[in-house]
Amino acid sequence: MSDRLARLEGRHLRFPLDDPDALRELRVGERLWVDGQVIGLRDATHIAMFDRGERPRTDLRGAAVLHTAPNVRVLPDGRYEKLCIGTTTSARMSRFTRPLMSEYGVRAIMGKAGLLPDALPVLGEFGGVYLALVGGSAALETTQIEAIEGVEFEQYLPECLWKFRVKHFGPLFVAMDSHGESLFEAVHDQAARTLERLATRL
Numbered sequence: 001m002s003d004r005l006a007r008l009e010g011r012h013l014r015f016p017l018d019d020p021d022a023l024r025e026l027r028v029g030e031r032l033w034v035d036g037q038v039i040g041l042r043d044a045t046h047i048a049m050f051d052r053g054e055r056p057r058t059d060l061r062g063a064a065v066l067h068t069a070p071n072v073r074v075l076p077d078g079r080y081e082k083l084c085i086g087t088t089t090s091a092r093m094s095r096f097t098r099p100l101m102s103e104y105g106v107r108a109i110m111g112k113a114g115l116l117p118d119a120l121p122v123l124g125e126f127g128g129v130y131l132a133l134v135g136g137s138a139a140l141e142t143t144q145i146e147a148i149e150g151v152e153f154e155q156y157l158p159e160c161l162w163k164f165r166v167k168h169f170g171p172l173f174v175a176m177d178s179h180g181e182s183l184f185e186a187v188h189d190q191a192a193r194t195l196e197r198l199a200t201r202l
Contacts, residue, residue, distance in 0.1 A: 012168070015108065017062035023107055024127040026174045028181040032131070033170035034064060037149070038110070040162030042069040042088060045153050046096045056152050056161050061105035064131075067093060067112075069158040072148070080148045085164070086138025089113045090130070101126040114175055114184040123178045130176035132183070144169040 011032040017023070026032075039060060048054040070085040090111035097119040100106040109115065110131045123129060133141065150163035175183040 013064075013108075015062065015064040016059075017107055020062055020105065020107055021127045023129050024178050026129050026177055027179065028174050028177045028183055030174045031171050032174070033168050034110075034131075034172065035167055035169070036165070037063070038066050038145075038164045038166050038169065039063050039106075040066050040068045040070065040085075040160070040164060041093075042067060042159040043093060044156035044159035045161050046093050048153055048156065050096055050099050054153070058150070058152060058161065058163065060100070063104070063106045064108035064110060065100065065106050066110045066164070068162070070162065072158065080151060082142055082145055082148060084138055085142045085145050087111050087133050087141070090115050094119050097128075098122045101128050110172060114182065117182065117185060120176060120180050120182060123176055124180055127178045129174055129178060131172040132175035133170075133172060141169070 011030070013023075013032055013034050014036040015034060016037060039058065049056065067088050067090050068085055069088065071083040072080040073083055075081055088111060090109065090113060093111075094116040097109065097115055100109070101122060107126065107128050108131055109128070110133060112133060112135055114132065115130050119130070145164045145166050147165045148162060149165050152161040154160055173183070
């Protein structure tokens with residue numbers, strides 16, 4: 001293991017990152033867990049930030065973003081209690097990858113089903129990764145989120161900006177890395193070749 005990833009506690013990565021280039025050493029197919037802070041965002045918050053110019057107060061440098069709109073309960077003191085925190089399909093938010101990384105310093109995006117292929121050069125430029133969660137794992141994910149530590153853009157509830165404190169969050173899989181590799185593209189290409197072989201037999 002390199003010194004840089006050793007500082008990130010092996011395959012237990014801690015966010016926000018101290019070293020914005022540390023994730024460049026991750027490769028497609030690696031499995032890992034996350035500790036520290038994860039930022040929840042979804043469609044409405046992305047649109048507010050980048051199409052309407054509404055800037056959050058939270059410092060997102062070195063952050064990991066989770067595509068989610070959690071099911072929560074408002075407590076009498078105004079705080080939010082988690083009920084179920086799953087994730088959503090990421091492709092429709094792919095266009096926000098560059099501004100998240102260039103303007104705010106985000107370095108990891110987590111969700112389901114991957115970003116579009118045009119996000120790969122952005123990950124390469126900024127040393128970012130896309131970390132895939134196992135579909136249908138919302139119940140497990142919820143237990144790994146220790147607390148909701150803050151909320152912004154509450155007018156878009158439940159698609160707010162959420163600040164989650166997480167412990168042993170995962171497993172996550174490096175599905176798109178900063179070296180131009182994508183598990184989703186590899187599976188797509190393999191499926192296309194399989195279909196082509198099957199077609200020749202008909």
